[in-house]
Every structure is written in structure tokens, then in C-alpha cells.
Amino acid sequence: MDSYADLVAADDVLLFVNAAITSTGQREFHGSAGAQTLSLDFLHDYMLGNYRDLYAGVLALDINDHNVAIIARRLLETAGEATAGQRRDEGRLIAARLATLPPQRVYKLFDALRRARVNNRRTRAVMRDWLAARPDLAFDAVKYRGALKRALRHAHLLPPGTELGDFLFGRPSRAHFATPLLETWRRAHHEKAALYDLPFTVAEQFAARHGVPRAVFLERIAPRMTRLETLRVQASARRHGADEVRADLARMPLTRLASYVLSLPVEDRLRRREELTGALESAAARVAGPLRGSWGKVTAVLDDSFSARGSDEKRRRPLAVALAAHHLLAALADDYTGLWTSGRGDALLVRPYGPTPLGRRILDALETAPSRLVIVSDGWDNAPPGLAAEVLRVWRTRLDPARRTAVVHLNPVYDAGGYDVRRLAPSVPTAGVRDAEDLPALVELAQFAEGRTGLAELTAYLDARAAGLTAGGPAGGRHDDRA
Amino acid sequence: MTALDLTGLRTRPAQVWGAVRLVPLVRDEPVGDLRLSARLYGDAAGLVDLGRGSSYFSYVPHGFVATWTRDGSPAAAYGTRLSAGHDCAPADVMPLRVHHRTARREAKERLRFLPLHLALEGYLALHFGGPTVAWEEWSRQAVRRGLSPRVEQAYTGARVSGLADALRVFEIHPGQCGLLLYVADTLAAAFAVPHPDDYRALHPTLVEDLYGELVHHYALLMPPVPDFRARVPDAGIHDLAGLRAAAAEQEAAWAEFHDVTMAAGLLEETYTWRTVHRLGRFTLSRFLPAFRPRRENHIGEAVTDGEGRVVYLKTFRLSESQVRRGHLLSRLADHDWHLARTAAALGVTEAQLGLRLENAGFGHLLRQDVLDRYRRQERVGGG
Numbered sequence: 001m002d003s004y005a006d007l008v009a010a011d012d013v014l015l016f017v018n019a020a021i022t023s024t025g026q027r028e029f030h031g032s033a034g035a036q037t038l039s040l041d042f043l044h045d046y047m048l049g050n051y052r053d054l055y056a057g058v059l060a061l062d063i064n065d066h067n068v069a070i071i072a073r074r075l076l077e078t079a080g081e082a083t084a085g086q087r088r089d090e091g092r093l094i095a096a097r098l099a100t101l102p103p104q105r106v107y108k109l110f111d112a113l114r115r116a117r118v119n120n121r122r123t124r125a126v127m128r129d130w131l132a133a134r135p136d137l138a139f140d141a142v143k144y145r146g147a148l149k150r151a152l153r154h155a156h157l158l159p160p161g162t163e164l165g166d167f168l169f170g171r172p173s174r175a176h177f178a179t180p181l182l183e184t185w186r187r188a189h190h191e192k193a194a195l196y197d198l199p200f201t202v203a204e205q206f207a208a209r210h211g212v213p214r215a216v217f218l219e220r221i222a223p224r225m226t227r228l229e230t231l232r233v234q235a236s237a238r239r240h241g242a243d244e245v246r247a248d249l250a251r252m253p254l255t256r257l258a259s260y261v262l263s264l265p266v267e268d269r270l271r272r273r274e275e276l277t278g279a280l281e282s283a284a285a286r287v288a289g290p291l292r293g294s295w296g297k298v299t300a301v302l303d304d305s306f307s308a309r310g311s312d313e314k315r316r317r318p319l320a321v322a323l324a325a326h327h328l329l330a331a332l333a334d335d336y337t338g339l340w341t342s343g344r345g346d347a348l349l350v351r352p353y354g355p356t357p358l359g360r361r362i363l364d365a366l367e368t369a370p371s372r373l374v375i376v377s378d379g380w381d382n383a384p385p386g387l388a389a390e391v392l393r394v395w396r397t398r399l400d401p402a403r404r405t406a407v408v409h410l411n412p413v414y415d416a417g418g419y420d421v422r423r424l425a426p427s428v429p430t431a432g433v434r435d436a437e438d439l440p441a442l443v444e445l446a447q448f449a450e451g452r453t454g455l456a457e458l459t460a461y462l463d464a465r466a467a468g469l470t471a472g473g474p475a476g477g478r479h480d481d482r483a
Numbered sequence: 484m485t486a487l488d489l490t491g492l493r494t495r496p497a498q499v500w501g502a503v504r505l506v507p508l509v510r511d512e513p514v515g516d517l518r519l520s521a522r523l524y525g526d527a528a529g530l531v532d533l534g535r536g537s538s539y540f541s542y543v544p545h546g547f548v549a550t551w552t553r554d555g556s557p558a559a560a561y562g563t564r565l566s567a568g569h570d571c572a573p574a575d576v577m578p579l580r581v582h583h584r585t586a587r588r589e590a591k592e593r594l595r596f597l598p599l600h601l602a603l604e605g606y607l608a609l610h611f612g613g614p615t616v617a618w619e620e621w622s623r624q625a626v627r628r629g630l631s632p633r634v635e636q637a638y639t640g641a642r643v644s645g646l647a648d649a650l651r652v653f654e655i656h657p658g659q660c661g662l663l664l665y666v667a668d669t670l671a672a673a674f675a676v677p678h679p680d681d682y683r684a685l686h687p688t689l690v691e692d693l694y695g696e697l698v699h700h701y702a703l704l705m706p707p708v709p710d711f712r713a714r715v716p717d718a719g720i721h722d723l724a725g726l727r728a729a730a731a732e733q734e735a736a737w738a739e740f741h742d743v744t745m746a747a748g749l750l751e752e753t754y755t756w757r758t759v760h761r762l763g764r765f766t767l768s769r770f771l772p773a774f775r776p777r778r779e780n781h782i783g784e785a786v787t788d789g790e791g792r793v794v795y796l797k798t799f800r801l802s803e804s805q806v807r808r809g810h811l812l813s814r815l816a817d818h819d820w821h822l823a824r825t826a827a828a829l830g831v832t833e834a835q836l837g838l839r840l841e842n843a844g845f846g847h848l849l850r851q852d853v854l855d856r857y858r859r860q861e862r863v864g865g866g
Contacts, residue, residue, distance in 0.1 A: 030652055306654040342657075355498075355507075355654040359713065363727050382654065384496035384734055386712030394715050394726055 006455035013054050013458060014448055016047050018421045018432035020063035020071075021442075023414035027311035029318075030380070031416045039416035040067075048074050052082065056090045057462035059097045060469040061445070062438045068097055069109040072126075076113060079122045091122055096470045098130050103140065106130060107147035114154040127155040138179045141167055143199045200225045218242035227251065231260060249279035255435040257283050258324040261348070262316045269348050277348060284327035287437045291332055298333035299370035301361045302326055303377035304340045309352035310413075319352050321412040322376045324436030329374060332440070337368050341377070356380055358424070359387025366395060372406045374443075376433070378413040379422030389425040396427045408446045410439065486753050487785070490792045492675060494738040495656050497665075500649035502705045504668060506741060508661030514677035514794050517765055517786065519547050519685065547598050547685075598797050599693050601759055601784040605769040606801070607633050610812045613848070614820035620837075621820070625848035630812075635805060638699040640690035645702055647690050655683060661796070662689070663746060667705035670749055670779060671698040675796040677786075696802040711737060748779025749798065764789050772801075774809035808843045834860040 025037040044067075047055040059071055072094045079087055098106050113123055131151065134140055140148050141164055149168045152159055159165045166174055167182050177183040187194035188206045195206040200221055207217040218233065219242040225233065230247040237245035249257060261269065261276050269276060285292065308319035326347050330336045338347060341361050342354050358381040365373055381388040392407065410433040411421035423430045429446040433439065448458055492508040499505075613629030614621045640646050643666070660682050661675030671694060676682050713733040720726050742750065754770035761767075765786050772780040783798030801809065818824040826836040837849060837857035846854060 307652065353655075353657075355495075355656050359730055363723065363730065367723055382496060382498050383656070384713045384737055385499075385710040386714075387730055387733065390713050390715040390733075391726060391730065394717060394720055394729075398717055398720055399722065399726070 009051060009054070010448065010455040010458050012047070013051065013058070013462075014445075015420045016043050016055075017058055017061055017063065017445070018411075018430070019043050019414050019419065020058060020067035021061075021432035021434050021438075022064075022412060022421055023416075024064055024066045024314070026313040028314065028413050028416075029307045029310055029378070030413075033313070035416040036414065039419055040070075040414070043419060044070055044074055048078065052086065053089075054459070054462065056086075056093055057459075057466055059093045060462060060465035062434075062441055064434050065101055065105050068101060069105055069112070072098065072109060073112055073116070073118075076120070076123045076126065077116060077118050079120050087122055091126060092470050093466060094126055095129050098126070099133065103134070103144065104147075107144050107151060110151040110154065111147060114150055119154065124155045124157075127151055128157055131155075131157065136181075137164060138167075138181045139199070142181055142185050142202055196220045196224065198224070200229050215240040215242045219244045222246075228256070231256070249275065250282060252279065252283060253435070254280070254283040254287050254328060254437055255320055255324040258327075258436070259316065259320040262320055262323065262350070266349055266351075273348060280323075280327045281331070284324075284331040287328055288331040291440060293332070293334045295329075295332040295334070296371040297335040297369070298329050298372045298374065299337045299365040299368045300326060300329050300339065301358065301365050301373070301375045301377070302338055302340050303356060303358070303375075304342050304344070304350045304352060305354055305356035305380075306352050307356065307378055307380055316352065318378050318412045319350060321410075321433055321436050323347060323350060325374070325376045325410065325433075325439060328436050328439055333372075337365070337370070339365050355383040357383040357387075359384070359391045362388055362391050366391075366405070370405055373408070374439075375407070375409040375424065375428075377409070377411065377424075379409070379411050379415070379424055379430070381424065392425040392428050396425075408443050410442060410446075485756065485791070487750055487796070488787075488790075488792050489675070489750065489796075492661055492793075494741050495659070496734065496737055497711065497741070498653055499708055499710050500652055501645040501707045502667045502702055503645050503649035504665040504708055505649060505653050506663040506665065506745075507656045507659045508663065508675060509656050509658045510660040510679070511658065513658070513660065513679055514788070517677045517762065517794055519676050519678075519681045519795060598688075599784070599799055601767075601769040602782045602797065602799055603635070603637075603693070605757065605771055605784075606782045606799075606805075606809065607635060609771065609809060610816045615816070616819050616821070618821055620822050620849055620853045622848060622850045630845075630848070636696055637693040637799070638696070640692050640694055643694050643699050643702045646694075650686065650690055653686075655686060662686075663749075664689070665708075665745070666698050667701040668708055668745070669697070669701060669800070670746060670781070671695075671701075671800050673746075673749055673781070673783070673796055673798045675793055677794045692797075693799060695800045695805065698800060711740075713737075749781050752779070752781075754783075759784075762786070765794060767795075771809075774806055774813050776806055776810050777803070778806075780806045780809070804843070807839075808845070811840060811843055811845070832860075832864070833857070834864070 019040060020043075023036055023040045025033060025040055027033040028036060044055075047058075055071065056075055059068060063071075075082075075090050075094060079090075082090065098109075101109075110127055113119075113127075131137065131148075137148075137160065141159075145168065151157075152168065159168060161179075163177055163179055163182060167177065167185075174186075177186055181198075184194050184197045185202070188198055188203070192210050192212060195203045195210070195212075198206065203221050203224065204217075207214075207221075215237075218237045218240060222230070222242075222244040225245070227247065230245060231252065234245045234247050237243075247260075249260075252260070257279055261280065264272075264276075302322040302325065304319055304322065308316065308322065310317040310319070326338045330338070339361050340347070340350060341356055341358060342350075343361075344350060356377065358375070358377060360383075362373075362375065375388075395405075396403075396407075407428045409424050409428050409430040411423075411430055412433050413421065414432065415422045421430055421432045429448075431442045431446040433442055445461075448461070489508070491510055491512065493511065495507045495509050497504050497506045611630050611633065613625045617626045640650075646664075646666075658679050660677065660679055661673070662682075663670060664672045664674070672689075672692065674685075674689060676685060713730070715726065715729045715733065720729060752772055754772055756768050756770045758766055758768045765788055767784070767786050769782070769784040771782055774780060780801045781798040782801060783796060785793050785797075786795035788794055814829060815822075815825050818828060822836060823833050826833045829836060831839070834857040837854060838861060840846065840849060841854060849857075
């Protein structure tokens with residue numbers, strides 16, 4: 001039997017995990033960026049102060065990159081307060097987790113550590129190991145020149161070989177580099193043709209310096225762009241007349257793809273219906289993998305109310321998560337029904353509009369007698385307010401006490417005022433969600449939120465995930481699918 | 484003297500943000516042959532020319548353009564462009580725009596009017612002429628120039644704390660044609676338009692409207708209001724159909740509660756109407772309340788159709804002191820501005836009425852020596 005303190009601890013950890021999954025310190029539909037950052041900072045302080053081990057353990061879960069960086073920074077900043085054993089475990093977890101982060105995030109973290117004047121032995125070791133594991137440091141030196149330079153200087157490291165040191169720390173008059181990429185970079189200063197062998201962001205600067213027309217530049221640099229760069233630039237490239245820049249939708253991660261589809265005007269979506277639907281379905285099938293068709297009869301209630309438009313910083317994020325979840329659940333279930341709150345039937349044409357009659361839609365969903373009901377919503381149930389909670393409560397207590405239907409609520413928005421994602425009803429587990437790809441793992445995590453499992457199980461779960469992470473397995477098993 | 488007829492507009496569940504509660508009104512059948520659109524005037528002080536040589540200055544953030552058809556066929560909203568084709572004023576001088584009258588015919592079937600200005604003008608001009616009979620107590624200024632200059636205060640929506648955010652996060656219902664705005668659960672303003680598309684276009688203009696002192700203070704001082712959350716009784720529900728019926732009952736109960744209790748101050752009062760313009764089968768008019776102190780009093784303007792149903796509505800909640808002023812002026816006018824008779828009708832002494840007039844800001848209407856006498860009487864009488 002868990003003590004009261006243990007129950008509180010389990011509760012706190014779940015609350016923190018929800019925040020760490022959803023909040024990126026950016027503006028949301030209902031809350032400002034300032035409120036989000038303030039609220040998130042408080043949670044980090046609270047967790048670090050009270051449950052240092054659990055706080056570090058959260059690194060092994062599918063929390064978002066923003067929070068991974070914050071946790072790593074906080075742990076390294078306060079390394080002096082930890083025991084030797086804790087420091088060893090934390091170091092291992094941080095190293096393993098940083099390996100899964102995109103490099104620009106890690107360089108940003110190193111910069112933050114430098115600004116905070118954190119330069120303990122643990123920090124230097126983490127930086128040394130991460131840089132040593134980079135597949136091509138010359139590439140980093142070109143693409144993240146300033147950041148790499150500052151990181152090396154901060155950690156007192158010597159770059160391998162003589163050339164890299166010269167490249168980063170001066171002697172620009174050097175006549176020749178033996179490393180091909182560095183040599184290309186040198187030539188790009190005076191030779192237009194050379195810049196097309198550089199990474200896109202670096203080449204863009206040289207193109208501007210040489211006055212290369214945008215259309216010509218985009219046309220020729222297209223093969224060097226990353227997936228996300230292509231996705232981001234392709235609309236403006238088409239306006240410039242560079243048709244070579246075309247994102248390969250078939251390889252795009254699911255939620256990212258959903259965001260892209262929602263950014264298109266309705267006419268484009270109608271015209272490209274087959275292509276877009278096909279891409280979404282194949283992305284969902286990739287995520288579902290071996291679980292495909294194993295979830296039985298599933299009904300989803302998906303929120304496409306006006307608040308799903310997110311903010312200028314997170315455009316249509318909640319709606320994109322709902323659309324991605326729609327396709328993923330269709331792949332996971334063998335009998336699937338998706339119900340949008342607006343009552344629209346065509347998932348490809350959804351747009352954020354109207355109120356949130358969640359209660360009514362949940363009633364419609366329960367009528368299909370599913371074995372699993374998944375609700376994807378920001379939890380602002382307002383037409384009428386509180387009906388969803390009442391429907392779920394009465395359903396659980398009077399109509400389905402035997403729990404034939406498992407209900408889970410996934411919430412893509414962090415509510416800064418409540419220090420958690422908004423819940424619908426006490427009887428329904430709520431979990432934060434950032435990428436729909438995490439959905440299977442989150443449904444697993446949400447079982448803890450039902451309050452039937454205690455701290456011991458939660459700690460065991462975190463330890464198992466941490467062991468998986470440090471043993472080399474990817475966190476969440478989906479990082480191959482990232483950009 | 485008739486009440487507002489909001490037939491055709493259904494109440495939907497409210498949305499709450501801080502101390503602001505927004506109650507959407509939905510039209511099942513939109514009115515197709517009258518359309519409204521907004522026209523932004525920018526940061527220009529406006530001089531409203533009332534004709535007949537009189538005019539007043541005002542800041543008018545936007546105007547509405549009503550377009551209608553004679554045969555009942557659908558009309559298109561006209562000129563929803565931002566800053567419709569007006570020449571830009573030089574940047575270094577304060578632009579001044581002359582609005583020719585508050586309602587002006589722009590084309591044969593198009594009328595431009597300034598929202599709330601009809602209503603406010605109606606209130607400001609209430610018995611503006613001053614004493615109709617030159618009883619000796621009234622000052623020479625009162626007899627010669629009436630109530631001029633007449634001053635009232637209001638706040639723009641942007642100054643009402645929390646209102647801009649509440650309007651931003653409000654989720655517009657499909658078919659929504661109106662909104663009732665409550666601050667700390669007192670009705671602050673009512674707004675209704677003929678067509679959902681007009682509503683979507685005009686929803687953001689609510690933050691540029693004028694709101695009374697009461698609304699401003701309540702928004703600043705009052706704590707957040709709670710949601711009226713749905714409650715479904717456990718007993719007697721045995722299947723999903725029963726649950727669904729209970730849910731529908733909750734929605735109906737809310738609409739009933741709102742219309743009968745929350746909006747009673749607006750809907751159950753009777754108003755004095757004055758027609759301003761005829762637009763085909765529609766009538767643009769303004770209305771004044773009965774000015775009963777310590778009650779809700781709304782002034783406003785409305786477009787009604789042939790049967791008197793409201794097609795367009797905009798109201799302004801008067802503050803308590805504004806109601807008192809209106810009340811005093813109407814009572815005085817009822818008794819031909821005779822102080823003793825008015826005082827008797829109000830059940831107070833003449834001196835008390837005089838001091839009430841002074842407290843209401845109308846001291847300059849009474850002769851100084853008369854006012855001094857009232858003060859002395861009150862001092863002696865009050866002991």
C-alpha cells in the first residue's frame with residue numbers, strides 16, 4: 001500500500017510529464033508565451049527540488065526537445081547538489097538523450113550552459129562525449145560554426161586535426177583545406193558554383209553575397225536541403241518559379257505532414273486529395289508498424305473547434321495532432337470511427353471553426369459501442385460547459401461500471417494557469433500529447449493517470465524506459481522517423 | 484412603448500473568460516435582404532454634422548454600412564475592405580473627418596451609420612432644450628441655452644480589462660448572429676446583426692465600441708465568474724438515449740434561465756422608440772429606457788422588420804449616475820420643469836430636489852441664489 005506522500009509524488013510526476021510533453025514555452029490559443037514559460041519554469045524548479053531522481057528519469061520519456069534541454073541544463077547546473085551515484089546516472093541519461101536531439105538544439109543547450117557559466121566536470125564531459133560522437137565534425141563546423149566554436153572554447157577542447165582548429169579559430173588566409181567540405185566553404189567565398197555543395201542555410205548566405213537570383217539558387221540547392229527545409233521553402237520556391245523544390249510527402253513524419261496538409265488552402269486539398277490522403281495513410285501505417293489493426297473497435301472524438309487553431313507560434317498544432325491521430329487510430333484499429341466536434345465528416349477538409357460541443361460528440365461516440373474511446377481535445381468544453389465531464393461520469397458510474405469501454409483523453413495544449421493539461425473528468429485519464437506518433441506510448445502512460453497505479457509502478461516504468469534509453473534503444477522508438 | 488422582440492434569435496451556451504461572460508445568439512434563418520458591413524475610419528477625430536448648423540466632435544472608430552434590397556432577394560455586404568478608399572491624411576497633423584449626420588444615405592439602397600452614436604445622441608439630446616417654461620428658479624443660461632454643453636463619459640472596449648482577450652478566444656457558433664456581453668454577470672451590451680457572415684466580420688469591432696463606466700469598473704474590480712456547468716442527475720438514466728435527453732434538457736434549462744433571469748433587465752423593460760430612417764421594409768430607430776433608478780437601463784439602436792422583430796441591435800448600459808440624470812430630466816419634463824410639482828411627485832421637498840439636481844451635475848441650471856437658499860433650508864431642516 002502506497003503512503004500518502006507516494007501518491008502525491010506519483011501525481012506530481014505525471015503532471016510534470018504532461019507539461020514537459022506539451023509545453024514549449026510558446027504562445028497558445030488561451031495563454032501567452034510569458035505565462036507558459038513562467039508556469040513551466042516553476043514546475044521544473046519544483047521537480048528538481050523535490051524529486052531529483054524522478055526528474056532525471058523523465059528524460060527517458062517522449063517529452064519534447066525544449067524540455068529535454070531544460071532538464072539537462074538544470075541537472076548540470078546543480079550537479080554539486082547531487083550524490084556521486086546520482087551524478088553518474090544523470091550523466092548517462094543526459095548523454096543518451098542528447099544523442100537523440102537535433103544538433104541545433106544541443107548547440108543551443110551548450111550556449112545556454114556557457115551563458116549560465118556552468119562549467120563543472122560533468123558538463124565538460126557531456127560536451128566532450130557528445131562532440132566526439134558527431135559523425136562529421138567538419139560539417140558541424142560549417143553549419144554551426146559559431147556554436148561549435150563557443151562549445152569547444154567553453155569545454156576546453158581541442159578540435160581533432162589541425163585544419164578544424166584553423167577553420168574555426170582564425171587564420172582565414174589559409175590557402176587550402178584538405179577536408180573537402182572546408183575547402184568548398186573556402187572556395188564559395190569567390191566561386192558561385194562551389195556554394196551548391198554546402199548545407200542550405202550556409203549556402204543561402206553565400207548566394208545573397210554573390211547576388212544569385214533566388215529561383216536559380218533554390219533550383220540548384222534543392223538536393224542539399226533537409227526534409228524540413230524543403231517542406232518549409234517549397235511554397236515560396238514555387239512562387240519564385242523553382243519547381244525543383246518539392247517535398248517528398250511519402251517520407252514525412254505523420255504530425256508534420258498533418259500540419260502541412262492543414263496549411264494548404266481548401267482548393268489545393270481538394271485537388272491533391274489522393275496524394276495527401278495517401279501520404280497521411282502511409283505515414284500512419286509506418287508509425288503503427290506491428291500494432292496495425294490490433295486495437296479492436298476504436299472511436300475517436302477529435303476537436304476541430306476554433307481554439308484548435310493554436311497561436312501564431314504554434315499554428316494549427318492542436319488540429320494537426322487531431323488529424324494525425326485520426327489517421328493513426330484508423331491504422332491501429334480494425335474498426336474505426338472518427339467524429340469531429342464540428343460534425344464535419346471529411347477529415348481532409350477540417351479547419352478550426354466553431355464551439356466545442358464535446359459532450360454531444362462523446363454521446364455520439366459512445367453510441368457506436370467502441371472498445372476504446374480516444375478523445376483528442378484541448379479540454380475547453382464549452383457548448384455547454386461541463387457536459388463532457390457529466391456524460392463521462394454518468395457513463396462510467398451508471399451505464400458502464402464494468403469498464404467495457406476504455407476511455408482516454410489526449411490533450412495537446414498545456415494550461416499554464418492549472419500547471420497541467422486541462423482534464424475532462426476525474427474518471428478519465430488525461431495525457432499530454434505533442435506528436436500523434438507517441439499515441440501508443442501515451443495511452444500506456446495514461447493508465448498511471450487513472451490513479452490506480454502507485455509510485456512503485458511508476459518508478460519501475462521510468463527505470464525500464466531509462467534502461468532502454470541508456471542501452472541504446474531510442475526513446476519512444478520513433479526517432480528514425482524524425483527530420 | 485414596446486419591449487425588444489428578439490424572436491428568431493436562440494440563446495446558446497455561454498463562454499467565460501475572466502469576469503466576462505459572452506452569450507451567443509443564433510439565428511436559424513438568417514435575414515438575407517439586409518446586410519451590414521464595417522467601415523474603419525482609423526484614428527481620426529470626427530466632427531459629426533447634424534445638419535441645421537449644429538455639429539459635435541467625436542471619435543468614431545468605425546461605421547456600419549447597411550445594404551438592403553426591395554424585393555427581399557439576398558443582398559451582398561458592401562465594402563468590407565479595411566479603410567475603404569479614403570484618402571490618407573498627412574501623418575503629422577491630427578486628421579479631422581466630417582461625418583455628415585449620424586445616419587446618412589450613401590446610395591439609393593445603402594445607408595451608412597455610426598454604431599451606438601444614434602443611441603448616445605438620443606440620450607445626450609434628452610430634453611436638451613432645457614426648461615420649456617421659464618420658471619423663476621431656472622438660471623438665464625438654462626432658459627437661453629438649454630443643457631448645452633452636455634457631457635457624458637464612456638470607455639472604449641480596449642480599455643475594459645479582459646474584454647479584448649475574451650472576444651479573441653470566443654468560439655463563434657455556426658449561424659451566430661448576435662452576442663450578449665456580461666461583465667461580472669451584469670448585462671453590459673447586446674449586439675445582433677441580420678446574417679452570420681456579417682457577425683463574423685463585425686465580431687472584432689465589439690472591442691472598439693463604447694462601454695459605460697459601470698462595465699469598465701466591474702471588469703477591473705470583479706473576480707472571474709464561474710461557468711454554469713451542466714449537471715446531469717444520476718437517477719433515472721438507464722441508457723444512452725436517457726443520457727442524451729438529460730443533456731438536451733441541460734441546454735434548454737440554460738437558455739430558459741438566461742432569457743428569463745439574466746437578460747430580464749434588457750428584455751422585459753419597455754422602451755420609447757424614435758424612428759431615424761426607413762430602409763425598405765426595415766426601420767432604423769433608437770430607443771430610450773424608462774430611466775428607473777437602481778435598475779438596469781439600456782439605451783440603444785435597432786433595425787426592425789415589418790413585424791417589429793429585431794434584425795440589428797446595439798445597446799449601451801447606462802451607469803447609475805447616468806440613469807439618475809435621465810430620470811431627473813424626464814421627471815422635470817413631465818411636470819413642465821416646475822420644481823415644486825416635480826418634487827411633490829418624487830415625494831421630496833423642493834430643496835432636496837434642487838440639491839439632487841446639483842449632485843447630478845445640473846447645478847448650473849438653477850439660479851445661484853435659489854441654490855443657496857436650498858442649501859440653507861437643507862442645513863436648517865436637516866438639523
